[in-house]
Amino acid sequence: MALFHSLKMKPLYLDVETLEDIKTVIDAPRCFTDEDIENLNSVGLLQIIDLLIENRVLNEKQGRDDEVISNLRENIGGLQILIAYFILAESCNLCCTYCFERTPTHKPADVMMSEATAFKSINFFERMLSFHPLEKEEKTIIFYGGEPLLNYATLISTLREINQRKQDKPELWNNTKLSLVTNGTLLTKERILELNSYGLEIGISIDGPEYITNANRFYYDGRGVYADAKRAIDLCKEVDVPFGLSVTLSEVAIKHSEDLMRFLQDISPSSVGFNILMGNRTDTSYAGYDEDAARFLIEAFKVFRRTGLFEDRMMRKVKAFVQHQVYPFDCGATGGSQVVFAPSGQVGICHGYLADKKYFPTTVDDVHFIPSANPVFLEWAERTPLRMDKCQDCDALGICGGGCPMNADRTKGSIFDLDKRFCIHAQKTLEWLVWDLYDNANKT
Ligand code: SF4
Numbered sequence: 297m298a299l300f301h302s303l304k305m306k307p308l309y310l311d312v313e314t315l316e317d318i319k320t321v322i323d324a325p326r327c328f329t330d331e332d333i334e335n336l337n338s339v340g341l342l343q344i345i346d347l348l349i350e351n352r353v354l355n356e357k358q359g360r361d362d363e364v365i366s367n368l369r370e371n372i373g374g375l376q377i378l379i380a381y382f383i384l385a386e387s388c389n390l391c392c393t394y395c396f397e398r399t400p401t402h403k404p405a406d407v408m409m410s411e412a413t414a415f416k417s418i419n420f421f422e423r424m425l426s427f428h429p430l431e432k433e434e435k436t437i438i439f440y441g442g443e444p445l446l447n448y449a450t451l452i453s454t455l456r457e458i459n460q461r462k463q464d465k466p467e468l469w470n471n472t473k474l475s476l477v478t479n480g481t482l483l484t485k486e487r488i489l490e491l492n493s494y495g496l497e498i499g500i501s502i503d504g505p506e507y508i509t510n511a512n513r514f515y516y517d518g519r520g521v522y523a524d525a526k527r528a529i530d531l532c533k534e535v536d537v538p539f540g541l542s543v544t545l546s547e548v549a550i551k552h553s554e555d556l557m558r559f560l561q562d563i564s565p566s567s568v569g570f571n572i573l574m575g576n577r578t579d580t581s582y583a584g585y586d587e588d589a590a591r592f593l594i595e596a597f598k599v600f601r602r603t604g605l606f607e608d609r610m611m612r613k614v615k616a617f618v619q620h621q622v623y624p625f626d627c628g629a630t631g632g633s634q635v636v637f638a639p640s641g642q643v644g645i646c647h648g649y650l651a652d653k654k655y656f657p658t659t660v661d662d663v664h665f666i667p668s669a670n671p672v673f674l675e676w677a678e679r680t681p682l683r684m685d686k687c688q689d690c691d692a693l694g695i696c697g698g699g700c701p702m703n704a705d706r707t708k709g710s711i712f713d714l715d716k717r718f719c720i721h722a723q724k725t726l727e728w729l730v731w732d733l734y735d736n737a738n739k740t
């Protein structure tokens with residue numbers, strides 16, 4: 297048996313007989329002396345009980361867990377904006393089946409971010425940074441869409457301006473990572489080199505070999521996008537510019553996971569990020585999708601840790617587990633640490649609500665905005681499993697971070713409900729971590 301305290305996160309392993317003896321001591325309607333305990337069957341039981349107390353699987357006094365969790369809740373942090381999404385174009389030249397931003401109202405002409413709005417967004421983000429000027433803290437700017445390269449001119453002038461600010465105000469802008477998520481179709485050799493010269497990390501969306509990618513990713517005329525996305529990857533390799541891959545785990549990808557893994561190993565990107573399918577799209581034709589996707593993430597991680605490839609989704613949980621550090625927020629929007637700049641100048645907290653602008657409480661012209669005084673940001677800052685009733689008895693409470701609130705909202709009607717698909721991933725990952733540690737432990 298593995299005994300595990302979900303906040304202390306140090307598993308202890310016992311044989312079943314020893315556990316039975318411990319239960320006898322706990323459940324007995326009388327007090328056990330040390331001598332009584334030593335007379336039970338298990339060898340070294342007193343020492344084992346001490347270890348369980350030391351590792352908080354057993355508590356010396358009642359109410360200890362309540363103290364720990366209220367402490368964690370108090371010191372959770374948040375409301376410190378460190379991530380900004382610049383939505384350079386709401387429109388896209390593709391119409392992927394699973395896109396959570398696709399709506400009939402997306403028309404390219406209306407929805408490009410102007411240079412003026414982009415610069416106001418930079419000013420807005422800079423003001424947010426000035427509230428907590430921590431030079432060493434990592435900040436991230438993500439250029440996103442739709443397809444951000446539809447608005448190449450604004451992307452370049454924004455990159456120039458940000459790099460200028462890095463020089464002028466290093467105390468605010470140092471350690472700011474710049475990244476791009478693109479479908480790759482509009483990348484050329486010249487663009488790759490130019491973007492790289494600004495220190496922009498390029499992430500290309502592709503779901504695997506041709507038949508997997510083209511099952512869900514295509515142009516409006518029905519042509520699959522694989523050839524163009526793969527061409528972008530080859531160009532990055534040709535000019536020796538590192539690139540990451542953003543891979544959506546579609547049903548076909550999960551059902552042909554060996555082909556997907558072979559593809560990723562052949563391509564050998566510098567990083568890979570897996571996206572699990574959102575909400576209702578997963579419970580239509582393929583009922584076992586959530587479990588299979590969770591299993592795939594674990595199997596892929598086992599391969600990647602041998603080859604040194606970095607996959608963020610699993611790494612976040614592994615890190616929390618290995619460092620015994622409770623992980624309160626799994627996305628920037630929770631904790632109220634993220635802003636999203638829409639082409640219209642509206643400012644929100646989660647890019648998943650781009651189409652209807654729910655949770656977009658202000659605009660780039662609002663020079664008095666303070667996240668800690670805004671109801672939307674305050675609401676999202678509360679959204680952590682540490683504060684959610686349904687999470688309090690969950691084994692994965694410490695490593696989880698709570699998944700995607702938008703998906704909870706879409707499937708259950710509230711950001712404070714569970715993102716069920718994610719719970720399966722977090723719980724299966726924890727179980728694997730516990731027994732992987734055991735398999736690799738020195739059993740003496
Ligand atoms: S709520 Fe979901 S879609 Fe929105 S930022 Fe977080 S993970 Fe992304």
Ligand code: SF4
Binds near residue numbers: 696699
């Ligand atoms: S896995 Fe689900 S139930 Fe468990 S802590 Fe995370 S969100 Fe809550």
